[in-house]
Amino acid sequence: MTCKYTLPPTSTSPMRLTHLRQRLRELGAKPCHEDRLLRGWSQVCSYDRKHSPAVTFFPLALRNELSAIEAELDGLARLKSEHAVTALPPRKPSDETTSHSTRPANYAGQVVGYPQPSPASGRGGKCEKLCSIPAGEVADVARLLVELHDGQMVESVLLPRGGLCVSTQVGCAVGCVFCMSGRDGLLRQLGSAEIVAQVVLARRRRAVSKVVFMGMGEPAHNLDNVLEAIELLGTQGNIGHKNLVLSTVGDLRVFERLMERSSPPPCRGRAREGVEIMSNAAAFSTPILTFPLQGGRNLSSSVKHETVKPALALSLHTTNAALRTKLLPHAPRIAIEELVERAEAYARATGYPVQYQWTLIEGVNDSDAELERIVQLLAGKYAVMNFIPFNAVDELDYRRPSAERIASMVDTLNRQGIYTRVRDSAGQEIEGACGQLRARTVK
Numbered sequence: 001m002t003c004k005y006t007l008p009p010t011s012t013s014p015m016r017l018t019h020l021r022q023r024l025r026e027l028g029a030k031p032c033h034e035d036r037l038l039r040g041w042s043q044v045c046s047y048d049r050k051h052s053p054a055v056t057f058f059p060l061a062l063r064n065e066l067s068a069i070e071a072e073l074d075g076l077a078r079l080k081s082e083h084a085v086t087a088l089p090p091r092k093p094s095d096e097t098t099s100h101s102t103r104p105a106n107y108a109g110q111v112v113g114y115p116q117p118s119p120a121s122g123r124g125g126k127c128e129k130l131c132s133i134p135a136g137e138v139a140d141v142a143r144l145l146v147e148l149h150d151g152q153m154v155e156s157v158l159l160p161r162g163g164l165c166v167s168t169q170v171g172c173a174v175g176c177v178f179c180m181s182g183r184d185g186l187l188r189q190l191g192s193a194e195i196v197a198q199v200v201l202a203r204r205r206r207a208v209s210k211v212v213f214m215g216m217g218e219p220a221h222n223l224d225n226v227l228e229a230i231e232l233l234g235t236q237g238n239i240g241h242k243n244l245v246l247s248t249v250g251d252l253r254v255f256e257r258l259m260e261r262s263s264p265p266p267c268r269g270r271a272r273e274g275v276e277i278m279s280n281a282a283a284f285s286t287p288i289l290t291f292p293l294q295g296g297r298n299l300s301s302s303v304k305h306e307t308v309k310p311a312l313a314l315s316l317h318t319t320n321a322a323l324r325t326k327l328l329p330h331a332p333r334i335a336i337e338e339l340v341e342r343a344e345a346y347a348r349a350t351g352y353p354v355q356y357q358w359t360l361i362e363g364v365n366d367s368d369a370e371l372e373r374i375v376q377l378l379a380g381k382y383a384v385m386n387f388i389p390f391n392a393v394d395e396l397d398y399r400r401p402s403a404e405r406i407a408s409m410v411d412t413l414n415r416q417g418i419y420t421r422v423r424d425s426a427g428q429e430i431e432g433a434c435g436q437l438r439a440r441t442v443k
C-alpha cells in the first residue's frame with residue numbers, strides 16, 4: 001500500500017518537524033501519541049511501554065502508516081561515510097591550562113549533572129568539567145559525511161563524551177575565509193527534521209548527550225528550523241538545555257529570539273512552574289504542549305511558550321571590526337561591543353556563559369593587541385574563550401600559531417581573568433576543516 005501522505009519536495013521546502021507533527025495529527029495522533037513517536041524516533045525510548053505496547057497504543061491509521069513514516073524519516077539523513085579518529089593526541093599541559101585554582105572568580109562553571117542515565121540518549125549521572133579531554137584519552141571522535149534524501153551532503157562530527165556537532169545548512173552564505181563550508185555559498189537550508197535526523201543517525205552509533213550547532217551553515221540564517229530542532233531535542237530528545245549550543249557569527253535575529261525564550265511565559269505564576277519542571281530531566285516523560293501542572297489543570301495556552309533555552313556560542317575571531325569584515329565577509333555589521341553586550345544579556349538571563357569561538361590564525365588574529373582587547377571586552381563577563389587553532393587546508397593559505405604561542409595566549413588571558421581553553425577541531429587528520437570532507441566528496 002502506498003502512503004497517501006508524502007513529504008514536501010525538499011529542494012524547495014525541506015522537511016520540518018511541524019510537517020511531521022501535522023501529518024501525525026492527520027493520522028489521529030493525540031499529543032501523547034506524538035510524544036511517544038518523537039521520543040522513539042529520537043532514540044530515547046522504545047515505542048512500547050510495559051503495559052502499553054505500540055500495537056495497541058497508537059491509533060489504527062497511524063499504525064498503518066508507521067513503517068512508511070519510519071522509512072521516510074530514515075531517509076532524511078543517511079551515512080555516506082564515516083572517518084574515525086581512534087585517539088586524540090596526548091594533551092600538553094598548555095592545552096588545558098585552566099585548573100580549578102586558576103579559574104577566574106566570575107566563572108560559575110559548566111557542571112553538568114543529570115539523574116537517570118539513558119543508554120539511548122547518553123545522559124550521564126556525574127558532574128564533570130566542561131570539555132576537558134584528559135591526556136591520551138581515547139575519544140570516540142569521528143566525522144560523518146551525511147547524505148540527505150535529495151543527494152545533498154552535510155557533515156556531522158561525533159565528539160568526545162557524547163557530543164555531536166550538526167550542520168544546519170548545505171553550504172553557508174557567511175563565507176568565512178578560513179572555512180570550506182562557505183566556499184560555494186548557500187546551497188539550501190536544512191529542515192528541522194533533517195537537523196534532528198543527524199542526531200538520530202549519530203545515536204544509532206553511540207550515545208549523544210550534547211549537540212552543538214556548529215557544523216556547516218550559519219544557524220541565524222535558518223533560525224526557525226534550528227529553533228524547532230532545539231525545542232524537540234531539549235524535550236522529547238532528552239538533552240539538557242545547556243547541552244544544546246547554538247552558534248552564530250552574531251545576528252540581531254538570534255539575540256532577539258533567544259531573549260524571547262529566556263523571558264517568562266505569559267502566565268507567570270503556575271506557567272513558570274511548568275517551565276522549570278520542563279528544564280529538568282524528571283519532566284521529559286511529559287508532552288511538550290499539554291503537560292499538566294499540579295492540581296491536574298492543563299495550561300496549554302501558556303505552555304506553548306517555547307521552553308528550551310540553548311547555550312550560546314558566538315564566533316568572534318577578532319576584536320578588530322575591519323579585520324572581522326575581511327575574515328567573515330557576509331556576517332552582519334554589528335559593533336563588536338554590541339555583540340558582546342547582547343550575548344552577555346542572554347548569558348545572564350539563562351545562567352550559562354557565552355562560549356566565544358576564536359579560530360587562531362598565525363599572523364592574523366594572534367597578536368598581543370588582540371589579547372589586550374579581549375581582556376577589555378570580556379573582563380567581568382560571564383564568558384568562556386575557546387581558541388581553535390586553524391587546521392591546515394591545501395586550498396587555504398593560513399597556518400595555526402606555534403604551540404608555544406597558543407600556550408602563551410591562553411596563559412595570558414587566564415591570568416587576566418578570562419577563562420580560556422584550547423579546543424581541537426575534531427578530526428584534524430581526516431579532512432578536518434569544516435566542510436572539507438564534503439568539498440572533497442562533491443568535487
Ligand code: SF4
Pocket residue numbers: 172173174175176179180181182215216217218249434
Ligand atoms: S565558519 Fe561557520 S559561518 Fe563561517 S562560513 Fe563556515 S559554516 Fe559559515
